[in-house]
Amino acid sequence: MLACDPLREYLELEKPPPEPPVLTVTLDSTAPRFCRAGESVLLSATVEGGTPDEVSLFLDGSHVVTLSEPYRFTLDCTTSPEGTFSFVMKARLETRSFESPPMSVTVDRTAPAVLGLNPQTRFPSGNEPLEFLFSEPMDPRSLQSTSAWVRDENGTPVPCQLTLVENGLRLRLIPDLPLKPPVTLTAELAPPMLTDLAGNPLRADEQFPQSVTWWPFTRTGPAPSEATIQEADFASDPGRTGRVLAWTETEALRERPLLVVARWTKEGWEPLPMPRSEEERIRAAISPRVAMDRAGRIVLAWVEGTLPSFIYVKRFDGTGWQSLGTPSPSKGGEVSGLSMTLETDGDPILAWSDEEVIHVARWELTGWNTFGGPLEANPERDTPATSPAIATEADQVMVAWSEIPVGEAQPQVIVWEYQNQGWAPVGTPLVGDRASRSSAKEIALLLKDSKPLVAWSEVSQDLRSHEVYFSRRDGLTGWTPPEALQALTGSSPPGTPRLALDRNGAPWIAWERQGGPYNFEHIVYRKRGESGWGPEQLVARGFLVNFQLDGQDTPWAAVRRGWTPEGVVLTRPQ
Structure with a gap:
């Protein structure tokens, strides 16, 4: 037994220490x-x-x-x-x-803020939801069916379903019935129901009504520029597949308008190289005019200066701009009403007013041919020729403008054709309302099967009545009686009417008219069928840049706003 004691002591010495506590x-x-x-x-x-x-x-x-x-x-x-x-x-x-x-x-002691009401873009699609944007997530527990209300432009309540999306950063208001443009919805939050996740309610000054308008036409994509747009022009190629937009824009730090061109692609607007170099931007560019031929080549014309002023023309060949010089005389002039069209081969023909007469010039290989001008229907003084429109088909060229005919008191529509190396009148001058002594103002001209079609605006002598008319040339009877499209009222006349032809040759005319509680400009159009003009169709509120039809006869309207953002937007039906 004694022999075992050392072993016990050894085993006790080798016993591991207890594990330390784990907290x-x-x-x-x-x-x-x-x-x-x-x-x-x-x-x-x-x-x-x-x-x-x-x-x-x-x-x-x-x-x-x-x-x-x-x-x-x-x-x-x-x-x-x-x-x-x-x-x-x-x-x-x-x-x-x-x-x-x-x-x-x-x-979190800060009350949440309302950042805006979507859609914030102009001309929204009907698929874009109405929703409030918040500075921070809202608490779903604070959302009730009465947390917000919606009314239409007549003040009628619009039943909606309310739901918080994007983790509470947006309150979506979904109308029970589909929207039918044009419609303006005004949404307002009800105080003080909605709170953030900490329980802070929205500030009282954040709960004011905000409105969004859906128009019959919606934008096709983002605006091509966020700058302030001064003037613009929009055109399609003869195949109605290519589209191009030219405009002048200004920014806060830029004194002179910048001339910009972009073409439409599947991805949206593609800016082209600047048509003017830094050295060429000494004078401001105004009145841009753009056109596109069948090959996709783009021709750009514009005016520089005031007195004197000069017209300049360039062509985009796919990589850069090639100068076509200027059709203006060496001393310049006082250019107004610049109009441009392309011949079948893609060469431009220009018409403009200068010194109370009409000038026409055609590009021919290496230079400009003044084309037999200048033109005037009345050689008497104080009968200025203004607002020219130019059109071509095959080898045929016609020009229309506004001027007081011999023996008359008010401006009418004059149409001339270039034939046999000279210009000749096409029938008698056109006037829609002779009784009220109306004056022809802005004109649109097209050629179809060698026959001209004209749309124009007239303003009564007292400036209280404005009208848009249409007439076409019939080979047997001459001009058809002017057809009134829409009697207009307002403080300013309509802009230039826009004339387009569909695949069947039926004319469509678009123009601006004033209306609504604040007398805003609205863009409308009508199509002429076999039995006459169809009902007036609304595009949107704004200024009409141009109106074109594509290969399926779907209308496209370039619309200019009077303020940024989205100074110019390309739109088509919803």
């Missing part, structure tokens, strides 16, 4: 995750598995305070900085440290 630190998970002014958060920790030497609270990795039992800390949300903070309790036992899982607390 488990837990932060109270029932503490609120959000806290606002006047509130506080109690951070309470429990330590299990032993008695720690020290327990400390850490905020985002930095030591805050060392605590004694019962390990509690009160966060005052009135004086604490705002933000989301990560808290951790750490317990130290001798040389070892144990920490709790992190717990986040958001201190």
Whole structure:
């Protein structure tokens, strides 16, 4: 028995020491995750598995305070900085440290703000939802069916379903019935129902009504420029597949308008190289005119200067702009009413008014042919020829303009044709309303099967009545009686009417008219069928840049707004 004692002592010496205690630190998970002014958060920790030497609270990795039992800390949300903070309790036992899982607390004393009402783009699609945008997520528990209301332009309530989307950053208002443009919806939040996740309600000054209008035409893509648009022109190629837009724009720090051109692609507007170099931008560019031939080549014309002013023309060959010089005389002039069309081979023909007469010039291989001008129907004084429109078909060229005919008192529509190396009148001048002594103002001209079609606007002598007329040349009877499209009223006459022909040769005419409670400009159009003109169709509010039909006879309208953003937008039916 004695021999066994050394062995027992050896075994006792080799016995491993007991495992040191392991502490488990837990932060109270029932503490609120959000806290606002006047509130506080109690951070309470429990330590299990032993008695720690020290327990400390850490905020985002930095030591805050060392605590004694019962390990509690009160966060005052009135004086604490705002933000989301990560808290951790750490317990130290001798040389070892144990920490709790992190717990986040958001201190939020700031009332949420309304950032806007979508859609914020002009000419939205009917698929774009009506929704409020907030500066921070809203609490779904605060949303009620009466948290917002919607009314139409007549003040009639529009029943809607309300739902928070994008994690509460947007409140979507979904009308029970589909929208039928044109319609204006005004949405308003009801105070003080909606709150953010911390319980802060929307500020009272954020809860004002906001409106969105859906028009029959919607934008086809983003606006080509965010600058202020001064003037613009839009054109399609003869195949009605290519589209090009030219415009002048200004920015706050730019004194002279910048001339810009872009063509339409499947991805939207593709800017082309600048048509003018820095050295060529000494004078401001005005009155841009653009056209595209069957090969996709783009011709651009514009005016520089006032007195004297000059016309310049360039052609885009796919990589850069090639100068075609200027058809203006060396001394310049006072150019107005610049109009351009392309012949079958893509060469441009220009018409413009200068010194009260009409000039026509055609590009021929290496230079400009003045084409037998200048033109005037009345050689007497104070009978200025203005607002020319030029059209060509095959080898035929016609020009129309406004001028007081011999023996008359008010301007009428004059149409001449170039034939046998000279110009000759096409029938008698056109006037829609002779009784009220109306004056012809702006003119659109097209040729179809060698016969001209004309649309024009007239303004009564007292400026209170405005009208749009149409006439076409019949080979047997001459001009058809002018057809009135729409009697207009307002403080200003309509802009230039736009004339287009569909695949069957039926004319479509678009123009601006004033109307509505604030007498705003609206763009409308009508199509002529076998039995006459169809009903007036609304495009949208704005100024008409141009109106074209594509290969499926779908109308496209380039619309200019009077303010940024989206100074010019290309639109088509919803």
